[in-house]
Amino acid sequence: MPVTIKDVARESGVNISTVSRALNDEYGVHPETRELVLAVAKRLKYRPNRVARGLVTGKSNTLGLVVSDIRNPFFAEVARGAEDAARAGGCDLVLCNSDLDARKQMEYIHSLLEKRVDGILMNSVSVLNRAQQQDLAKCPVPIVLLNRAASRKTFSTVCADNEAGGALAADYLFNLGHRAIAHITGPRHHGNLTARAHGFLRALSSLNCPEPLVLYGQNSFQGGYELTRDLLFEPARIAAGITAIFAANDIMAFGAARAIHESGRRIPCDISLIGFDNLELSSVIHPPLTTIHQPKYEIGKAAVEILMRLADKKGGRKPEHRVLGVELIERQSCQAPAAL
Amino acid sequence: MPVTIKDVARESGVNISTVSRALNDEYGVHPETRELVLAVAKRLKYRPNRVARGLVTGKSNTLGLVVSDIRNPFFAEVARGAEDAARAGGCDLVLCNSDLDARKQMEYIHSLLEKRVDGILMNSVSVLNRAQQQDLAKCPVPIVLLNRAASRKTFSTVCADNEAGGALAADYLFNLGHRAIAHITGPRHHGNLTARAHGFLRALSSLNCPEPLVLYGQNSFQGGYELTRDLLFEPARIAAGITAIFAANDIMAFGAARAIHESGRRIPCDISLIGFDNLELSSVIHPPLTTIHQPKYEIGKAAVEILMRLADKKGGRKPEHRVLGVELIERQSCQAPAAL
DNA sequence: CTGAAAGCGCTAACAG
DNA sequence: CTGTTAGCGCTTTCAG
Numbered sequence: 001m002p003v004t005i006k007d008v009a010r011e012s013g014v015n016i017s018t019v020s021r022a023l024n025d026e027y028g029v030h031p032e033t034r035e036l037v038l039a040v041a042k043r044l045k046y047r048p049n050r051v052a053r054g055l056v057t058g059k060s061n062t063l064g065l066v067v068s069d070i071r072n073p074f075f076a077e078v079a080r081g082a083e084d085a086a087r088a089g090g091c092d093l094v095l096c097n098s099d100l101d102a103r104k105q106m107e108y109i110h111s112l113l114e115k116r117v118d119g120i121l122m123n124s125v126s127v128l129n130r131a132q133q134q135d136l137a138k139c140p141v142p143i144v145l146l147n148r149a150a151s152r153k154t155f156s157t158v159c160a161d162n163e164a165g166g167a168l169a170a171d172y173l174f175n176l177g178h179r180a181i182a183h184i185t186g187p188r189h190h191g192n193l194t195a196r197a198h199g200f201l202r203a204l205s206s207l208n209c210p211e212p213l214v215l216y217g218q219n220s221f222q223g224g225y226e227l228t229r230d231l232l233f234e235p236a237r238i239a240a241g242i243t244a245i246f247a248a249n250d251i252m253a254f255g256a257a258r259a260i261h262e263s264g265r266r267i268p269c270d271i272s273l274i275g276f277d278n279l280e281l282s283s284v285i286h287p288p289l290t291t292i293h294q295p296k297y298e299i300g301k302a303a304v305e306i307l308m309r310l311a312d313k314k315g316g317r318k319p320e321h322r323v324l325g326v327e328l329i330e331r332q333s334c335q336a337p338a339a340l
Numbered sequence: 341m342p343v344t345i346k347d348v349a350r351e352s353g354v355n356i357s358t359v360s361r362a363l364n365d366e367y368g369v370h371p372e373t374r375e376l377v378l379a380v381a382k383r384l385k386y387r388p389n390r391v392a393r394g395l396v397t398g399k400s401n402t403l404g405l406v407v408s409d410i411r412n413p414f415f416a417e418v419a420r421g422a423e424d425a426a427r428a429g430g431c432d433l434v435l436c437n438s439d440l441d442a443r444k445q446m447e448y449i450h451s452l453l454e455k456r457v458d459g460i461l462m463n464s465v466s467v468l469n470r471a472q473q474q475d476l477a478k479c480p481v482p483i484v485l486l487n488r489a490a491s492r493k494t495f496s497t498v499c500a501d502n503e504a505g506g507a508l509a510a511d512y513l514f515n516l517g518h519r520a521i522a523h524i525t526g527p528r529h530h531g532n533l534t535a536r537a538h539g540f541l542r543a544l545s546s547l548n549c550p551e552p553l554v555l556y557g558q559n560s561f562q563g564g565y566e567l568t569r570d571l572l573f574e575p576a577r578i579a580a581g582i583t584a585i586f587a588a589n590d591i592m593a594f595g596a597a598r599a600i601h602e603s604g605r606r607i608p609c610d611i612s613l614i615g616f617d618n619l620e621l622s623s624v625i626h627p628p629l630t631t632i633h634q635p636k637y638e639i640g641k642a643a644v645e646i647l648m649r650l651a652d653k654k655g656g657r658k659p660e661h662r663v664l665g666v667e668l669i670e671r672q673s674c675q676a677p678a679a680l
Numbered sequence: 681c682t683g684a685a686a687g688c689g690c691t692a693a694c695a696g
Numbered sequence: 697c698t699g700t701t702a703g704c705g706c707t708t709t710c711a712g
Contacts, residue, residue: 393707394706397708
């Protein structure tokens with residue numbers, strides 16, 4: 001039904017390969033012929049069938065993006081960066097939500113491969129078992145891991161400098177005068193969060209600050225809420241004198257804020273609170289949250305750029321690793337401790 | 341490089357068309373042959389090339405999703421619903437961010453058509469000029485408009501019952517005892533917001549409530565903030581006695597909350613605030629926002645279902661219109677006015 | 681039930 | 697510079 005290259009060829013009295021060249025090549029076709037072909041194509045509203053082209057070229061100009069859940073504002077931002085970069089490079093992005101489920105994730109990967117995507121962006125590989133990871137390693141297209149440190153040699157990675165971010169938070173709180181600090185974070189072994197904690201603790205210790213209280217829990221609003229509630233309500237807690245809290249991410253910080261409010265304390269007068277991520281909402285809550293900015297958009301963008309470079313040359317596809325800088329965004333959730 | 345249907349055929353000693361049938365058809369092939377083929381396919385780790393298949397069948401099993409910005413949590417939720425439904429139906433979803441820019445939007449549409457998507461979900465068509473809309477109308481694949489009332493006969497639509505939502509807000513505030521109410525909303529002519537305002541005003545008037553103050557501004561955090569600030573600070577404002585505000589959406593409500601805080605007033609003691617959308621963040625802010633829930637996930641899901649049904653039968657592709665219900669989510673940002 | 685053959689729409693040598 | 701000829705990997709008649 002739609003008009004094909006053949007129609008254009010017939011209508012302009014040339015061979016279809018000439019049409020193809022006129023439409024794609026920069027040269028190798030007489031200017032006049034090209035003009036003619038282009039004119040006819042336009043008149044006929046010809047739209048090349050990209051799947052046919054893909055079949056012969058072996059490239060689909062499509063990238064796959066596998067995130068746990070696009071509703072997570074972090075990934076939404078990454079996705080936007082990725083999509084913009086993909087579009088700039090002439091690629092489409094297909095969206096997959098894995099829910100961090102290994103089976104689902106593998107299904108998506110295979111589905112993407114069947115569609116012959118040119119590359120895949122993925123936010124986590126850690127839920128996969130050994131066999132699955134090896135399966136992935138011999139994937140025919142390049143894969144870049146979002147938000148993962150450069151551990152696995154087989155995949156490219158893009159992530160923020162989590163350790164530096166942790167250190168930034170430490171310096172800031174310390175310089176404000178805080179000495180009794182708590183850090184609330186997710187599970188004990190979680191690549192990014194662990195790196196943040198590490199940077200935080202190291203910076204504090206090099207500042208000769210008393211060791212902070214570190215609480216592990218769920219990496220979620222609820223987790224941040226519960227951890228903080230425990231911190232503030234348990235009378236036996238050493239935490240009695242805590243003047244500042246560093247939450248491993250903004251979501252947890254939101255939970256912490258709720259718990260702080262409920263305890264009748266105020267931010268920042270009674271307790272300073274600092275987060276990590278700089279989600280858009282962190283400027284929306286009251287008081288606006290001071291936090292460590294992660295370049296989410298740039299992470300997506302960089303990942304796609306790596307992917308497209310890798311997809312281009314069939315040869316040297318050496319994995320590439322990129323660590324992006326973070327920065328402190330000072331808003332209104334921190335101040336010097338009351339005691340000072 | 342990857343293993344093709346030909347390899348499977350050779351390896352199992354049958355013709356490629358038999359392989360094709362064994363893999364796709366439910367019948368018409370001898371059970372033993374089928375077993376054999378399936379076994380060989382598995383052993384060889386055969387993955388059908390879906391673009392090749394698409395070329396001959398004319399279907400890509402791909403849907404396009406064009407939203408203004410996936411970072412808008414509303415669309416992220418819609419996208420998730422759409423993706424889940426698409427996946428359930430064996431389709432992929434390609435993500436496009438139009439920024440509500442007409443040119444970009446048309447480029448995406450054409451790009452999607454070149455990829456031969458089976459259908460398109462789109463969140464707005466109102467930025468397009470007449471010619472562009474007509475162009476769209478004769479699009480070879482079905483299009484469903486998200487979040488649009490069933491005005492245009494040419495496209496299918498899915499949206500929430502905005503008017504009913506506005507009425508819900510009105511009843512709630514009125515029953516709480518509020519009589520001096522303000523409604524802050526976006527531009528004067530904005531399909532959804534207008535419908536909300538309409539439902540709100542109508543319900544109030546049928547309740548014999550004094551007419552509320554309606555303020556038009558930007559449909560954004562900033563807009564909500566500025567409108568509310570004007571409302572609270574302008575001494576000349578009739579608004580002196582306002583006890584409740586209905587914001588046309590949660591984002592504006594967040595802005596309003598900020599302005600209210602800054603004016604030294606408290607929610608809900610001094611002013612009640614109700615939003616619309618029920619974004620996830622609305623339960624995160626302090627105090628948790630009472631709002632009208634819109635079934636965002638379901639909107640995406642319904643849209644994809646319509647699309648897939650329409651894409652299936654080449655024949656009767658009558659546009660379909662669906663209006664989904666809304667509901668009041670009572671949290672802590674509203675109470676009876678102090679005067680009572 | 682299975683094989684042979686045609687062809688989806690396009691690109692890519694290879695001649696001319 | 698342009699036409700001819702092969703396919704890309706698969707589905708789909710059409711015979712057998």
